[in-house]
Amino acid sequence: MAVQRRYKSLAAAGIATAMTLTLASCSGGPVGKDDVTLKLVAADYGDGAANSSKHYWHDVVEAFEAKHPHIKVDVDVYSWKDVDKEVEKRVKAGNAPDLAQIGAYADYAAEGKLYSADDLLSISTQADFTPGLAEAGEYHRVQYGMPFGASTRRLFYNKKLFAQAGIDSPPKTWSDIKQDAQLLKAAGVKIPFALPLGPEETQAETMIWMLSGGGGYTDSIGKYTIDSRQNIRTFKWVKDNLVAPGLTGTDPAKLNRQDGFNAFASGQAGMLNGHPTLMHQAKAKGIDYGTVALPGTTGPAKSTMGVADWMMGFKQHGHRAEMGQFLDFVYNEDNVLRFSGDYGLLPVTVSASQKMLADDKYKKLHSFLKQLPEAEFYPADKTSWPLVSKTIKAKMGGAVGKNGDPASVLTDIQNTADEADSATR
Incomplete structure (x- = not known):
């Protein structure tokens, strides 16, 4: 359809050009x-x-x-x-x-x-x-949005800290993340796994974990699936296996993305999910790092987040x-x-x-x-997405905290998303 519309517009442009040339010849010169x-x-x-x-x-x-x-x-x-x-x-x-x-x-x-x-x-x-x-x-x-800048997400790890903790290969699964984080903590690393669920960019870290657990914000037809079984399982695992044992080093609800990046670039964090910009920051600080595909439940995740x-x-x-x-x-x-x-x-x-x-x-x-x-990208084609994103920023950090309940928080966000989606159709 797009090609057909373009040919029609070119044809119209050709007619308009012919009319302009005709008028120009009648008046004795080109139209400026x-x-x-x-x-x-x-x-x-x-x-x-x-x-x-x-x-x-x-x-x-x-x-x-x-x-x-x-x-x-x-x-x-x-x-x-x-x-x-x-x-x-x-x-x-x-x-x-x-x-x-x-x-x-x-x-x-x-x-x-x-x-x-x-x-x-x-x-x-x-x-x-x-x-x-x-x-x-x-x-x-x-298509109304023309992409301008893009990035994807991978897991960054500090090679020096891994070696000091006796870890000889980067993680491929969630179990590996947990085990490596335990070893990093035992070796005195301040933030074994940086989990930025603070208000700056919570919606990104949330989506990364959803995808690595086989879920996501929407299904194949664009319906919100925020409280899906996969997503609930994912954040229950994060709460029980990373946050509760103190492997995130700090309260995820108070850690912004840039603060997590700064911690990694200063050698205080062993692992975190990041995008290419972190490479420049880490290199400038002399950090020897590596990146791998996002770990999933039984192996590398099938897809990653794109922005x-x-x-x-x-x-x-x-x-x-x-x-x-x-x-x-x-x-x-x-x-x-x-x-x-x-x-x-x-x-x-x-x-x-x-x-x-x-x-x-x-x-x-x-x-x-x-x-x-x-x-996979944010559901940016949905006019409800800005409100849903704002709600995720406000609530997801608390979902994995000490008194948090991932299932109820995800259900609350799902209800907000469904109401917003219905109102904007």
Whole structure:
């Protein structure tokens, strides 16, 4: 269907071009183009001024404008803490940006505010997206979210601490995790297994454990399955085998993801689930680490968690053609590869992924990238997801605590999810 719509739009464009040329010949000269300025709000993937995303966008825009002098692009870069709120504020004020590169698209798609991907992109650009990422960007089977940055999750372990504890191989199963954590604790490691279920990114750690236990947030048709038998079993195991014996080193409900990363990078944590950004942080601190596929109940988990951030185009100002030209440029192979390499992320296109896999410079990213085609993503196509995610952040840390009851907490979250899902259909 997407291809058919694209051919129709190309045909219409051809008719419009013919009419323009006819008018131009009648008036004795070509019709000039009006200058257009596109507004883009983007997230900052850097951790300081030196590697801010502002530098990346400056170079991309400069190269694009040199080839398209009638199109200017103004980019405002905000921290991840502020960028979604900034776009929401502009949309509510009736002055949406032309383009936004943020964390979620479904609400805006549901409100009819976005162009679909095939309204904006050339066929070759849209077809180059990694299929699983393109599908994750669909709302009601139409792609509105264009993937921009992606990552998958693996288990990180500190090789030095493992050796000191007498552990000669990384864990492959939950039983291995428990045994290794016990040995690390006995060797004096402060945080044998870092379990970040604090308010920063609880929904991610929760999903990682759900997948490793054979569950997940939704089933194959998109229905929430938060209180499934598999998920209840998973978090009962986590509570009884990691938290209760003190193998997490600290209260999971109070540990944020970045605090867990900091503990690993400072040599205080033996293991944790992480994404590629942690590689840079650990390397900068001189940590000798390894990564393995997420351990599961009887062997490596069948799937891992994938995360994608999204580019979207708002209809309000009607700059569809100019937005499309800019996005086709943004998503060319070199730009996608440079962005991914600069920020330790995974390419969102097939062409850039193949180029990264062929280059040993990115060798440490290869294991993360090979997982991407089969990764599972947040149910970001559901407009109920923001509320469900907020509820998970508020409750899951306590579910595995001293007085926690995973079954009742998961059931409470399931009820919230079902109510929200019904209200937004």
